[in-house]
Amino acid sequence: MKFFHALLAFAVAAVLAGSPARAVDLSIVSGDTGNGLKVLRDILDQYEKKSGNKVTIIPMPTSTTDQFGQYRLWLAAHNSDIDVYQTDVIWAPQLASQLVDLTAATKDVVAAHFPSIIQSQTVDGKLVALPIFTDAPALYYRKDLLDKYGAKLPGSWSELAATAKLVMDKEREAGHKDIWGFVFQGNAYEGLTCDALEWVMSNGGGQIVEPDGTVSINNPQAAAALDMAKGWVGTIAPPGVLAYQEEESRGVWQTGNAVFMRNWPYAYSLGESEGSPIKGKFDVTTLPPGSGEGARSAATLGGWNLAVSKYSKNPEASIELVKWVASPEMQKYRALKASYLPTIQALYDDADIAREQPVIPRWKDVFLNAVPRPSNEAKVRYNEVSNAFWTAVHKTLSGEGTAADNLADLEVTLTKLKGAAW
Amino acid sequence: MQARSRLMRQRVRAAWLFLAPMLVVLAAVAGWPLLRTIYFSFTDTSLADLEAGRWIGFANYFSVLSMPSGRVLYDGLLVDPAWWRAVWNTVRFAVISVTCETVLGMIVALVLNAEFPGRGFVRAAVLIPWAIPTIVSAKMWQWMLNDQFGIINDVLLSLGLIGTKIAWTASGDTAMVAVLIVDIWKTTPFMALLILAALQMLPREIYEVARIDGVSPWRVSWKVTLPLIRPALMVAVVFRGLDALRIFDLIYVLTPNNAHTKSISVFARENLFEFDKFAYGSAASTLLFLILALLTMFVLWLGRVRLDRDY
Numbered sequence: 001m002k003f004f005h006a007l008l009a010f011a012v013a014a015v016l017a018g019s020p021a022r023a024v025d026l027s028i029v030s031g032d033t034g035n036g037l038k039v040l041r042d043i044l045d046q047y048e049k050k051s052g053n054k055v056t057i058i059p060m061p062t063s064t065t066d067q068f069g070q071y072r073l074w075l076a077a078h079n080s081d082i083d084v085y086q087t088d089v090i091w092a093p094q095l096a097s098q099l100v101d102l103t104a105a106t107k108d109v110v111a112a113h114f115p116s117i118i119q120s121q122t123v124d125g126k127l128v129a130l131p132i133f134t135d136a137p138a139l140y141y142r143k144d145l146l147d148k149y150g151a152k153l154p155g156s157w158s159e160l161a162a163t164a165k166l167v168m169d170k171e172r173e174a175g176h177k178d179i180w181g182f183v184f185q186g187n188a189y190e191g192l193t194c195d196a197l198e199w200v201m202s203n204g205g206g207q208i209v210e211p212d213g214t215v216s217i218n219n220p221q222a223a224a225a226l227d228m229a230k231g232w233v234g235t236i237a238p239p240g241v242l243a244y245q246e247e248e249s250r251g252v253w254q255t256g257n258a259v260f261m262r263n264w265p266y267a268y269s270l271g272e273s274e275g276s277p278i279k280g281k282f283d284v285t286t287l288p289p290g291s292g293e294g295a296r297s298a299a300t301l302g303g304w305n306l307a308v309s310k311y312s313k314n315p316e317a318s319i320e321l322v323k324w325v326a327s328p329e330m331q332k333y334r335a336l337k338a339s340y341l342p343t344i345q346a347l348y349d350d351a352d353i354a355r356e357q358p359v360i361p362r363w364k365d366v367f368l369n370a371v372p373r374p375s376n377e378a379k380v381r382y383n384e385v386s387n388a389f390w391t392a393v394h395k396t397l398s399g400e401g402t403a404a405d406n407l408a409d410l411e412v413t414l415t416k417l418k419g420a421a422w
Numbered sequence: 423m424q425a426r427s428r429l430m431r432q433r434v435r436a437a438w439l440f441l442a443p444m445l446v447v448l449a450a451v452a453g454w455p456l457l458r459t460i461y462f463s464f465t466d467t468s469l470a471d472l473e474a475g476r477w478i479g480f481a482n483y484f485s486v487l488s489m490p491s492g493r494v495l496y497d498g499l500l501v502d503p504a505w506w507r508a509v510w511n512t513v514r515f516a517v518i519s520v521t522c523e524t525v526l527g528m529i530v531a532l533v534l535n536a537e538f539p540g541r542g543f544v545r546a547a548v549l550i551p552w553a554i555p556t557i558v559s560a561k562m563w564q565w566m567l568n569d570q571f572g573i574i575n576d577v578l579l580s581l582g583l584i585g586t587k588i589a590w591t592a593s594g595d596t597a598m599v600a601v602l603i604v605d606i607w608k609t610t611p612f613m614a615l616l617i618l619a620a621l622q623m624l625p626r627e628i629y630e631v632a633r634i635d636g637v638s639p640w641r642v643s644w645k646v647t648l649p650l651i652r653p654a655l656m657v658a659v660v661f662r663g664l665d666a667l668r669i670f671d672l673i674y675v676l677t678p679n680n681a682h683t684k685s686i687s688v689f690a691r692e693n694l695f696e697f698d699k700f701a702y703g704s705a706a707s708t709l710l711f712l713i714l715a716l717l718t719m720f721v722l723w724l725g726r727v728r729l730d731r732d733y
Contacts, residue, residue, distance in 0.1 A: 240569025
């Protein structure tokens, strides 16, 4: 028996030694929106050609909340079927203990990325995910319609509401019955946290949990911001906006049925694609500021990263794959194909990108001033914080309780969650 | 005497032998996870490391905290408004959906029990909604109920029944209605099938006697049909009721995160996987299990009492 084992071990060793740089099968999960998955496939095809490895994409639902639950479960089960996870910018502190530390392997490339993004993916000195694109939302507007009615670009949220109403009413009179003034993401999910953080922040209402850990959300300016948003639902925004995620709002927008839309940059190239009814009729600008003390234009920082599972059977090949997808060449490809914002600073001065996707260089400032969600403050309890926040906002928008009451309740919930310290 | 008892012993042994594989499988796929979930509910386990949890007793269910200031705080599932809201949603959903499904199922079954050409085809066609996987039907209805592109709003608008497009799955007032519509659409065929099976078993002679005696059709269905199919009807209602109490997939797909429709299972999943509260979610799952177990026992007991009296 012993002899047999020894023979077997010898045979295995011989096979291993004999094969040159063994090709491996990797799998990557991604829940990208729009044609993000198609572009990812293109990028992976190029990687397969270069490395000889095979990469399978496992598509996921587009809701980040759904993705997170599944990933958490797979990681808890020490699942080795998934090698690379596409992770949201807010997940790093929650998943850090189950992801490979990329610090040493990416020493040569991290300097090219924006330091703030690298910082957001660093937990206790460990870089747990490498950014592949960043996200900061834009205000999409219909150039043709604003020109038609002589309306200016809105300089504040209240101007936006007034303009939206004006154009919407006039268009409806002209027979365009299905048009609405403004669409955003009002469903109860992570996206509503992003949208509402922008309303609150732009109105000088703080960022839910401040960097020092204090719960700041219960203040009159935040309440005013939510009351303002409540006023949109059913007037300039369809009542159904309370169930919209990114793709539903884009559906209304891209069929030409909205004057304004709040969405991420991916909607730009889709709106400009062949066969789009609004091709050449729209442009983007920054989200407007609110009013009151500390009012400013605010955009929630989004963005996606690639992380290697601790339970992957091929960590080296996976890290190599992550570095490939995050490389300047591939980020440029992604920017050109799908107007995704690169995380490499130099690409904002790239001539090809400036020519093909003029929107991207204009985006650098927006995203440099973007507001992060309080994921680094709330750490493992971020999801609960976000859930409590979007629930309070969703309740306010659907008319259950006033903004002030809901925020007072939220403060109690968050303070209780925080306990002695986050 | 001696020989007979040896035969008995042999038979018992054989019975256990034949039962063993099934018992082992049941223990592995149902018993072990169940015990583990109950165990987790008494710890502070987090999903990040399942083995690191410490025993904390009943704190996930109920705990009393005395503040230094003298204030007393209550914590845990039993005082969590979100939990009670989920319980209320679930119970309301179960009662309304099972009632509607029973009534509609009965009507469909009575129609299908009648003799008419093409009956076999219609019987098969009626089952289609039930055969479609819930995820698929939920997604399909989500599109049909979409406020802007949905066909339901379009039809209602053209008929003049509504003035403006309704956001079915979004607003608090209609989200539960939307869930109920889809569930009733989907599960009525199941009820109809069970009731139809009971109807087909009824002896024809009773009806002939009733006809000869000149009993009105209404009295026949009320005094003859209904009592005769009652046992089968009870079984169907109990099965559906237990099934409805653990509703998850339909609500999760159709109206995710909506506080108006969040059921106990959805609440448990949220705590288990989304929040860093694996133990708390385990406690919610354990309570759901307890509720279902108690209800089942109650129903079985009810059935036995009735059985003793009737026969």
